[in-house]
Amino acid sequence: MSLIINDLTVKLYTDFKKKEFFNVADSVSFGVQNGEIIAVVGESGSGKSFLGLSLMRLNPPYISEISSGSILISDSGGFEKVDIVKLKENQLSGVRGRLISMIFQDPNVSLNPVIKIGEQIVEAILAHKKMKKKDACDVAIHYLELMRIDGKARFNSYPHELSGGMRQRVMIAMAMVLEPAVLVADEPTTALDVKTSLQVLALIEKMRFEKNVSVLFITHDLSIARNISDKTIVFYAGQIMEYGSTEDIINNPMHPYSISLTKSVHGLSKDYAPRERLFVIPGTLSQSDFKSGKCRFYNRCFKKTKECLNEIPLLKLSSGRFARCVNIQ
Amino acid sequence: MDNGKDSEVLSINKLSKHYSGYGSLFNFKKNIIKAVDNVSFNVYKGDIFSIVGETGCGKSTLSKLILGLTNRSSGEIFYKGNILNYNLKKLDLRKKIQIVFQDPYSSLNPKKKIYKIVSLPAIKNKIIKKKDALEHSMQMLKKVGLDENYVFKFPHELSGGQRQRISIARSLSVNPELLVLDEPVSALDVSVSAQILNLLLDLHEKNDLTYIFITHDLRLVRHMADKVCVMYGGKIMEISPVDKFFDGPLHPYSRVLLESILAYGPKNILQFADAGNININNINAATGIEKNNRGCVYYNLCSRREVQCIKNEPELKEYGDVQVNCFFPYYSSV
Ligand SMILES: Nc1ncnc2c1ncn2[C@@H]1O[C@H](COP(=O)(O)OP(=O)(O)OP(=O)(O)O)[C@@H](O)[C@H]1O
Ligand SMILES: Nc1ncnc2c1ncn2[C@@H]1O[C@H](COP(=O)(O)OP(=O)(O)O)[C@@H](O)[C@H]1O
Ligand code: SF4
Ligand code: SF4
Ligand SMILES: [Mg+2]
Ligand SMILES: [Mg+2]
Numbered sequence: 001m002s003l004i005i006n007d008l009t010v011k012l013y014t015d016f017k018k019k020e021f022f023n024v025a026d027s028v029s030f031g032v033q034n035g036e037i038i039a040v041v042g043e044s045g046s047g048k049s050f051l052g053l054s055l056m057r058l059n060p061p062y063i064s065e066i067s068s069g070s071i072l073i074s075d076s077g078g079f080e081k082v083d084i085v086k087l088k089e090n091q092l093s094g095v096r097g098r099l100i101s102m103i104f105q106d107p108n109v110s111l112n113p114v115i116k117i118g119e120q121i122v123e124a125i126l127a128h129k130k131m132k133k134k135d136a137c138d139v140a141i142h143y144l145e146l147m148r149i150d151g152k153a154r155f156n157s158y159p160h161e162l163s164g165g166m167r168q169r170v171m172i173a174m175a176m177v178l179e180p181a182v183l184v185a186d187e188p189t190t191a192l193d194v195k196t197s198l199q200v201l202a203l204i205e206k207m208r209f210e211k212n213v214s215v216l217f218i219t220h221d222l223s224i225a226r227n228i229s230d231k232t233i234v235f236y237a238g239q240i241m242e243y244g245s246t247e248d249i250i251n252n253p254m255h256p257y258s259i260s261l262t263k264s265v266h267g268l269s270k271d272y273a274p275r276e277r278l279f280v281i282p283g284t285l286s287q288s289d290f291k292s293g294k295c296r297f298y299n300r301c302f303k304k305t306k307e308c309l310n311e312i313p314l315l316k317l318s319s320g321r322f323a324r325c326v327n328i329q
Numbered sequence: 330m331d332n333g334k335d336s337e338v339l340s341i342n343k344l345s346k347h348y349s350g351y352g353s354l355f356n357f358k359k360n361i362i363k364a365v366d367n368v369s370f371n372v373y374k375g376d377i378f379s380i381v382g383e384t385g386c387g388k389s390t391l392s393k394l395i396l397g398l399t400n401r402s403s404g405e406i407f408y409k410g411n412i413l414n415y416n417l418k419k420l421d422l423r424k425k426i427q428i429v430f431q432d433p434y435s436s437l438n439p440k441k442k443i444y445k446i447v448s449l450p451a452i453k454n455k456i457i458k459k460k461d462a463l464e465h466s467m468q469m470l471k472k473v474g475l476d477e478n479y480v481f482k483f484p485h486e487l488s489g490g491q492r493q494r495i496s497i498a499r500s501l502s503v504n505p506e507l508l509v510l511d512e513p514v515s516a517l518d519v520s521v522s523a524q525i526l527n528l529l530l531d532l533h534e535k536n537d538l539t540y541i542f543i544t545h546d547l548r549l550v551r552h553m554a555d556k557v558c559v560m561y562g563g564k565i566m567e568i569s570p571v572d573k574f575f576d577g578p579l580h581p582y583s584r585v586l587l588e589s590i591l592a593y594g595p596k597n598i599l600q601f602a603d604a605g606n607i608n609i610n611n612i613n614a615a616t617g618i619e620k621n622n623r624g625c626v627y628y629n630l631c632s633r634r635e636v637q638c639i640k641n642e643p644e645l646k647e648y649g650d651v652q653v654n655c656f657f658p659y660y661s662s663v
Contacts, residue, residue, distance in 0.1 A: 043520050045488040108435065161348075165384025165545075190515060192545070196384050198589060220519055264523040274552055274571075275530055278523035286476045 002076060002214040003032040003055075003100075003182045008069035008085075010054050010238075014287070016063065022290040024050045024064065026238040032182070034076050035212040037204070039229035039246060041219055041261070045285050047238045048218045049105055052184045055216070056102050057084055057092055073099050075181045076212045098128050101180035103172050103188040105218075110171055111159040117170045118144075118155030124174055143173040148199055165192045172200060179211050186218045201228050222265055226250050231320075234258045237289045237296035240314060244321040255323045256303045295325070303327050337409070338507055338539045339372040339395070344404030346390050364390040366563035367404070369645070372507075372539060379542040379550045379571075381586065382560035388543045391560075392509045395541070396428050408507075424454045427500035428509040429493075436496050437484040443470075443495055444480035451502040469498035474524045493517055497525065501532070511543045526553065547586060551575055559583050562626035565645060568652040579651055579658040581633045625655070633657045 005028055012024040024047045032038050040048050053059045055071055071084040073095075082095060104110050112120055121140035125131060131139075141151030147169040159167055172188055185204065189197040205228065207213045219225055225232050225246055232249040234242040234257060242255040253259045263279040283300040290296065295308040307326045314324045346365040364387045372378045380388050393399040395406060397415025406413040408422055415423070427450070430436040437446055447466035451457045457465045467477045473494040484492055497513060513529070514522040530553070532538055542553055550557050550571060557574050559566040559582065567580040578584055624639040625631070631638070637656055645652045648660050 044517065045491055049488065163385040163389065169384075192384060197545075220517070222519060261520060264520045277527045277530065280524045280527060281520045284474055284476055286478070 001031045001072075002034050002074055003216070004070075004072040005030055005055070006070045006072070008051075008054065008071060009067050010050060010059060010064060011067045012050070012064045013062075022238070022287065023067075023292070024238050024290065025054060026290075026292075028069070028238075028240060030233060030240070030243065032214040032216060034214055035208045036231070037208055037215040037217055037229045039217045039219055039225035039232045040235050041222060041225050041232060042235035042241075043261075043281075043285050044220060045287075046236050047290075048220075048235055049186050050238075051235070052102060052186045052216065052218055055084065055182075055184055056096055056100060057087070058096075058102070073182055075099060093127075097124060097175075097178050097180065099180055100182040100184065101175045101178065102184040103175045103186060105186040105190070108159075110174065111167060113159050116156045116158060117162070118151070118157075121170075121174050121177055125177055128178055139177060140173075143177045144170065146176075146203060147173045148196065149173070165196055168192060169196070169200065172203075176203075176207060179207075180213065182214050182216070183207070184216045184218070187220070188217075189224060190219075190221075197224075204228065222250060222262060234261070237285060239296055239324060240322070241297065241325075242323045243314075244317075248321060254317060254321075254328050255325050256301045256327075257297045258323075260300075260302070336374045337371050337407075338374050338376075339541070340407040340410075341368060341370050341395075342405045342407070344368045344391075344394060344406065345402045346387075346394055346399065347402045363563045365394060368560075368563075368565055369404075370558060370565065370568060372541060374539055375533075375537065376556060377533065377540045377542055377554045378556050378558065379544060379554035380558045380560060381544060381547060381550055383545065383586075386560045387563040388560060389511055390563075392428060392511045392541070392543060395509055396426060397423070398428075424450070424503045425506045426509065427503060427505035427507075428511060429497050429500050429513045430511055437492055439484050441483070442480070443482050443484070443487075446484070447480075447495060447499045447502060450499060454503050456503055465502065466498070469502050470494075472501065473498045473528065474521065494521070494525070497528075504536070506537070507539045507541070509541045509543070512545070513542075514549070515544070515546070529553070559586065564626050564654060565652075566627065566654050568645070570650055573651060577659065579648060579653045579660050580655050581631050581657075581659070582627050584659065585630075627655075 008025055008028045009023050010025040011021045013021045028051065030038070040051065042048055050059060054066060059066070066085055069085065072081060073084060074081040080099070082099065084095070087095065111117070118137065118140055121143065122133065122136045125136040125139055126133070141155065144151030144154065149166060149169055162170065168188065175183065189200050192200060201224070204215060208215055217229055229246045231244065232246040233240050234249065234255060236257050242249060242253065242258045249258060250262060253262050260281045264281065281300055289299060292311060294310065295301070295312045298304050298308050301308070305327060312324050312326055314322050316322055317328065344365060345363070345367055348362045348364055368391065380391065382388055390399065394401050397413065408426065411422065413422065444463050444466040447469050448457065448462035451465060452459055452462060463480060466480050470477055470479060475491060475494050479487065479491065484495070487495070493513070500508065514525050517525060529540070533540060544550060554571050556568060557571050558568045559580060561582050567578060567583050569578060574583070578587060623642055625643050628634050628638050635657065643654050643656050645654045648658065
């Protein structure tokens with residue numbers, strides 16, 4: 001296992017003075033094997049990005065804190081083990097980028113608008129590796145080319161001179177350039193066209209087969225989860241709702257939320273009617289759904305009963321398959 | 330309204346936008362990027378006109394040109410027969426065309442509360458009074474499936490999908506006639522996307538709206554659009570009715586695009602790692618045609634190319650109700 005998350009709880013303060021908060025991640029536990037890809041799927045606002053950011057300890061300071069749990073990361077050889085939660089602030093920079101790296105949903109977060117993209121990647125390399133600048137340039141160009149960007153021609157471009165999709169790929173090159181043990185990819189292909197998206201997914205697959213990288217792949221797109229991942233976590237309002245192999249989750253969802261999600265995808269099936277209205281889960285996910293005391297999905301569930309007005313535990317359905325619902329079967 | 334469905338709403342004539350941009354690592358001489366190059370097309374009332382193409386092909390630049398958010402290098406844009414000249418500040422025309430941006434992060438003012446953002450265009454265009462801003466924006470949020478309480482929040486307090494819904498609400502708030510949707514759902518999760526697509530279809534039916542729908546998702550084109558316009562390297566490759574396109578497009582590049590969605594499957598993924606051409610973003614330079622301005626932009630990647638294609642540049646030509654920019658399209662007259 002290169003990543004083991006145990007009982008991770010992250011508080012998000014809505015009013016710091018009054019100490020009002022909700023758990024934006026609530027007792028989250030799972031592990032990722034070496035070279036395994038686990039997808040985290042769920043609607044926007046369900047806390048996926050927060051989970052990803054917390055793994056890097058990049059969750060916004062002051063308004064949020066990791067209140068319990070551990071995040072154990074080890075390199076693929078198993079020589080180095082750290083608990084990210086326990087690290088001091090000044091120890092984090094030695095770990096970020098090298099042991100665990102992240103592709104952010106928002107490219108503006110990690111790209112500096114006033115530095116040329118080539119130089120940004122070179123800086124990232126030189127921060128961790130002893131290398132001649134010339135060689136680092138070559139590595140940077142190589143990784144840009146892996147992302148189908150003309151590395152030589154675009155080396156001196158500023159981020160604003162690139163299209164949205166190109167910026168995203170520069171960021172992916174930057175996250176991969178140090179070949180980390182764990183990669184957190186937060187919606188890396190959301191802004192990309194089909195062809196480039198396929199390419200990026202393929203490159204992430206390649207990294208896991210060749211470099212044994214473990215990947216936590218955050219996405220809202222079930223068809224992408226199906227294409228890339230071995231296992232899937234269905235995430236809602238800070239909690240794992242269902243967990244299992246990706247094929248099982250998509251072909252045979254058990255949790256009412258997973259069932260609803262799979263029904264709202266626009267597909268490419270043969271008997272497909274254009275402009276047919278798609279299935280929509282009633283209501284919206286709001287921050288009050290994160291509050292404890294009842295099933296987080298209660299307000300929008302088609303199967304709810306009185307029994308759902310308690311904290312619902314994650315129940316084992318079969319080997320390797322879990323769901324958080326009292327009304328299955 | 331009374332001149333029927335076939336009346337022209339937007340007419341683009343030989344529009345170009347050239348950026349003189351970056352120097353490369355080994356060549357500091359300035360390069361010209363033809364983000365949009367000699368593009369012409371018409372959009373008719375009630376159409377959902379989709380524009381597809383891979384990243385960097387000029388889709389967003391084209392939409393910025395239509396909205397007057399960037400200056401054109403040459404060419405004209407007509408809105409219902411009137412030439413659009415944004416330098417003249419023709420506000421009455423401007424509010425008829427609204428845009429929903431691809432990037433929900435940079436398109437919202439971070440310092441303003443949501444209700445101010447959503448109601449601003451409506452106040453500016455005197456559709457509502459300032460004191461009704463709150464009420465109005467709550468209604469708009471409801472329309473796009475957001476909790477009304479979000480009106481008091483700031484953009485950074487919302488997740489990506491929530492922010493995109495805000496920008497859709499904002500552009501709908503002035504009752505536009507033409508909506509340019511630049512990847513409106515690409516940042517949204519499935520369930521919200523379903524909701525927004527249904528909403529866009531409902532609004533389109535009820536309000537006589539015309540859409541220019543920019544996307545890279547061919548599945549969405551099929552779901553939403555009447556017409557599809559394929560772009561590559563700043564140029565139009567093909568304009569076709571959607572059903573014809575999915576039966577078999579005429580341009581070699583369109584074929585490749587269609588195949589790439591059909592090949593989408595778990596076991597197929599790895600094969601794409603080494604496929605493709607790294608010069609895709611640098612099409613003008615890669616083909617070496619920027620010097621003499623001749624030859625087809627798609628030449629380097631094309632499976633049907635002939636000597637003729639590097640010597641001369643093809644132009645958009647009509648084949649029935651399909652327009653194709655290629656010397657050797659997949660077209661049989663039978
Ligand atoms: N301000 C700018 N300065 C220089 N070049 C630019 C600028 N904006 C865009 N470009 C270039 O113009 C071309 C087209 O960019 P555009 O943003 O229109 O692409 P797009 O088709 O919308 O791509 P995506 O699908 O990634 O959004 C690209 O080569 C890009 O690098
Ligand atoms: N910087 C922030 N400050 C305050 N609240 C935030 C911030 N970012 C996100 N949130 C809230 O935290 C919750 C989870 O958001 P996020 O992790 O971004 O969701 P996802 O990635 O699943 O779309 C949402 O209710 C969102 O409104
Ligand atoms: S526990 Fe109840 S409310 Fe929650 S998903 Fe199951 S049936 Fe629905
Ligand atoms: S003109 Fe020639 S090179 Fe261009 S797309 Fe057609 S066949 Fe290919
Ligand atoms: Mg997110
Ligand atoms: Mg764009």
